[in-house]
Amino acid sequence: MQPQIFPESPSTGSTVYLECFAYGNPIPMYKWSRVDGKALSKKSQLMHFGRVLRIDSAELNDMGRYKCSAANSLGVTAKEVTLTLRSAPAIVIPLADRHVATDSDLTLECPLATTDSHSSIEWFKDAKPIVPILMPSLQRKRFHTDHDRLVVNSITTSDSGVYQCIASNEKGMVSSSAYVLVRDSAPIFPRQAMPRKIFAVNGSLLSIPCFYHASPRGHSRWVDAGGAKLPHKGRVRDRHGVLIIENVLHDDAGYFFCTAHNRLGKAHTQVELIVLDRGQVRVQSAIPPQPAHYTINISCSAEIDCGQVTDCPEALFQWTFDNRSVNFVPGLHFKTKFREHTHQSTRGKQLIQKVDIQISTLKKADRLQRVACYSLYGEDSIELPYRPSIPAPLALKVEQDQQTVRLMWRRSVNTHRDTRNHAVSGEEDAAGGYLVELRTKEDRQWRAVPRRAVAESESHSITLTDLAPNTVYQFRVRPVDAFTMGDPSSPSTWVKTPPAAPSETIDGLRWRSLDNNTIFVEWNPVETIHRSGDHLRYRLSWSLDDADMTDESQSHEHRFLVHHIETESPQAILKLNASEECRMLVFSVRPMNDQGAGLVSTDTVAYVHRNGDSQHVSHLRTSLY
Incomplete structure (x- = not known):
């Protein structure tokens, strides 16, 4: 009973049939399952009294090992088969347009999905194939292809153009392309890259990176309003092009300038830092005393005074539960809602920003105690009511x-x-x-x-x-x-637990001829991780149809002489008596240990003859009585 797959090399999107057949009396009942424990696909159905498993529009997650079990009142036998689907290649990250400087190195990659290991990849520039071995000597040293990667060293302006990778296999092809511009340029600050105003709360930590475009990249420095370069150490410092101010003070307010330069020129931009007082941040909660469904409603509000209400930046609320981000608490289901409105107070018009969070069904997260709200303007926290745990049995x-x-x-x-x-x-x-x-x-x-x-x-x-x-x-x-x-x-x-006979069946039984009278047999080992009992071994049984016994009075049983050998390794060598005739050899393997024997493998047949190698027969179905 060796399950078969039709077609032999199925592809994604096709209909796949997994078929198994076993002889038995009474007629056996069939059952299909996945070895990894996953449920069968919802698009699958059983046919022919459960003997055939049909999978429509097969997908990659349908791949794996399947087990067919056949059982009647006298016993159970089972076999496994591996379903592999072929699909057209898929590029995981497509190529993107690049702007690179002369004399630098260019690296382009077309990574494929892991299932596309058999796909081939070709590289092109301006629709012409890139084959380093066919290039002139100088070019050959600069261009290097390695499957999904292309590297061009010491790039020049003539290397500008459209680069393309094409991945293909017998199921289809896919491509990706990008324009590579090789050009040197002086630094420029894009209009939207750097804000004109940046708000910081008194006592907070501020980091402002200097964003600019240049080729080659060059260097950048921050200076204060008086033109003095910022030091690399201290409370206010320049760390590799990033302005850092620890414990922001009102005296830090003002203008800061970032200057970028390379060998082609330089540019600068300015940023105005506005320092705000810490706002009033409050966290409030509403928890039913005896909730039928444990639901918490929590709100966090920030009252802000920043002169012009339209200038007030968003508070950027963040929640933590027991010092963990709300996104990383297992078993937690929540939803949030943001609101803002103005409020007239004795200090003038103020902006109130508020975020509500609703948490429901705290399974496994029942012991949350502290909820904290963090914002640009400050923070606050509350303690949740304690729910005692259930004592251990x-x-x-x-x-x-x-x-x-x-x-x-x-x-x-x-x-x-x-x-x-x-x-x-x-x-x-x-x-x-x-x-x-x-x-x-x-x-x-x-x-x-x-x-x-x-x-x-x-x-x-x-x-x-x-x-x-x-x-x-x-x-x-x-x-x-x-x-x-x-x-x-x-x-x-x-x-x-007590030991038992081996439960795994022999798979991958195969053979080859060493000479006219010697057969080498091997199979996949069982119980390689954990053994069901002591002294695991294998019994190789074979029967030989002795064609030299031409006496028709000999019964069929006598013509087939049964032999056995036991081995601890998953291989054996069979020595046959010399013969001039063609003989049929039937062999099978059964795993054994000190507790008993496991299921016997499907019989395998070889024809041994004087003038050639063994000939095998496929799709053989046999029964054991």
């Missing part, structure tokens, strides 16, 4: 038999929420209950027990099955409810 015990592991525990008497009669599972339940986690000695990271491993659950116990054999496990239990996940129990003692 007590006295976790483990009972084990040959097939299952049973966990039992007691509920803490101080539990503030009632988790009785709620679900017990290996995944978090929003309705409340317990979450069971496990880890192994090889992998110390705690993980939720998969639902398929839960055989039976009660309010304070759970029975697990289908755990990996010959593995040392440790367990713990967490209480959960609609709002939070409680502290875990103390870990259980380490428990080792």
Whole structure:
């Protein structure tokens, strides 16, 4: 039962058929699944009583290993097949127009998606192919191509032009182009690059980079209103073309000038620094005392006095929860709304900028305590009401038999929420209950027990099955409810599951002739990461149709002589008796260990004859009785 893929080299967007067939009596039932645990594509459907898996408009995320299982009342067999899709190449980052200086180096790249490793890339300039080996000696030394990269050294004005990369494979092609201008120019300050006015709050940190265009790049310096160059150290300093003012003071207000120069000339621009008093920033919240759905509404407002209301810059509000940016708090769902209006006070007209944030369903983030609002004009924070965590379960015990592991525990008497009669599972339940986690000695990271491993659950116990054999496990239990996940129990003692026969099947069975009477057989090893039992080995079985036995009275069974050898490595050499006739060799491999034998591989057939190599037969279907 070796699954097949049709067509043999499918491409993205096409319809793909995965087919498997097994003989058996009673007639077997078929099941398809993905080895990586992902669900089958929503665009897939089963056909021919489950024997054929059809995937319409196949996409790259449909690629992977698929397993076909065939089962009847006498047993189960399974095989895997790898689905690989070919697609036209895709350029991840297209080329962009460039302005470069003479005598510099130009590097252009056309990076392709990782699935396009078989694509070829060609480079062109002004529609002519760039082939360094065909260029004159001087040019050949300057141009270098390396698949998706083109490098031109010591570039000159004659190198200006349109550069293009073309990537292609048997499924299609894609291209990207850009104009490269090689020209030297004196520095200029684009009109929108540098603002005329910059506002800073008293006591804040200010950084102003000097933006300009020049080829070659050149250098830049900041000077104050009196024309004095700013030092490289101190509270007010010039650090590699960036004006930095620490703890801004009202005396720092005024004009600053940035001067840029290269070998072709120089230019300068001015910036006016306006220093504002720190505004009044307030944070307020509204939290229901007993929320059915834990929702928080928080507002942050800044009251600003900057002379002309139209000159007031935006406050640039930012939120942090427990010193973490609101964007990096797991399990947090929020939305914000910005508003502003003017307000007449005793000091004149003032601008009030305000941002509201609504936070809902704080799962796993229930313990947030401090919410802070930062802005250009200052900051403020509040403390959220404390929600006590659910105490950890007590006295976790483990009972084990040959097939299952049973966990039992007691509920803490101080539990503030009632988790009785709620679900017990290996995944978090929003309705409340317990979450069971496990880890192994090889992998110390705690993980939720998969639902398929839960055989039976009660309010304070759970029975697990289908755990990996010959593995040392440790367990713990967490209480959960609609709002939070409680502290875990103390870990259980380490428990080792009993060993078992190998569960993986042999794949990649192949052979070749060494001479007229010797066959070399090899296959992919199983259980390379973890072994189900001790003394893993392989049993190679083969039967030889002895064509020299021409006595028709010999039965079919006697004509096929069955042989076995065992080996610990995934390869073996078969020595056959010398013969002048063509003979048929049927062989298979079964993994074994001290606990028993695993599933046998699909039979493979070779014809051995005196005048040539072995001949193989494909699409052979056999049954074992």
